[in-house]
Structure formats: C-alpha cells, structure tokens
Amino acid sequence: MRKLLLTVLNTVALLGIASLAFAADTAQLESASLGYLCLAAALGIGIAACGCGIGMGVGLNGACNGVARNPEMSGKITGTMILAFAFIESLAIYALVISFILLYANPFK
Numbered sequence: 059m060r061k062l063l064l065t066v067l068n069t070v071a072l073l074g075i076a077s078l079a080f081a082a083d084t085a086q087l088e089s090a091s092l093g094y095l096c097l098a099a100a101l102g103i104g105i106a107a108c109g110c111g112i113g114m115g116v117g118l119n120g121a122c123n124g125v126a127r128n129p130e131m132s133g134k135i136t137g138t139m140i141l142a143f144a145f146i147e148s149l150a151i152y153a154l155v156i157s158f159i160l161l162y163a164n165p166f167k
Contacts, residue, residue, distance in 0.1 A: 099157035106153030113146045 121139040125132045 095160045099160045102160070103150075103153050103157045106150050110146050110150040114143055117142050117146070 117139060121135050124135045
C-alpha cells in the first residue's frame with residue numbers, strides 16, 4: 059500500500075511540474091532555462107552519487123560477510139567486488155557526463 063501511495067504522489071508531482079513547463083511562455087523559458095538546467099544537473103549528479111554510494115555500501119557489506127564466512131575465497135570475492143565497484147562507478151561517471159552536457163552544450167536551445 060505504501061509503494062502505491064508513493065507512486066501515485068510521484069506521478070502527480072511529475073504531472074504538475076510538466077504542466078507548468080508546457081504552460082510557460084517562451085520568453086520566460088529562455089531566461090529561466092539556465093537556472094533549470096543547473097538545477098537538473100545538480101540534482102542528477104547528486105542522486106546518482108547517492109545511489110552509487112548506497113550500491114557500493116551494500117556490495118562491500120556482502121563482500122565482508124562472504125570473506126568472514128569463507129576466508130579461503132577472499133581472493134575471488136575481492137576481485138568480483140572490485141569489478142562490481144567499477145561498474146557502479148561508471149554509472150556515476152555517466153551521470154556526470156550528462157550533467158556536463160546539460161550545463162555546457164545546452165541541447166534545449
């Protein structure tokens with residue numbers, strides 16, 4: 059029930075924001091577009107970093123538990139953990155690249 063409520067509230071919020079964006083005049087949109095792009099870039103990299111940090115923490119927790127239960131497998135677990143961290147970190151780098159594209163290339167002009 060809680061997931062349904064959160065989904066409905068998020069949908070209503072997104073629809074409200076979208077309706078404001080479509081109702082704006084073009085002059086207002088051009089003057090405020092830089093502020094919105096900066097906000098979008100900051101939120102994007104912030105959410106990506108938070109999600110990647112949580113993912114790395116969960117992965118490290120699993121690796122520590124695995125090594126504690128079976129110390130002989132520590133080499134394989136460490137190698138797999140480092141590979142997983144590289145994949146997780148690549149997601150944060152993709153978000154950073156998209157934020158830079160939003161800030162400097164401005165594809166909405």
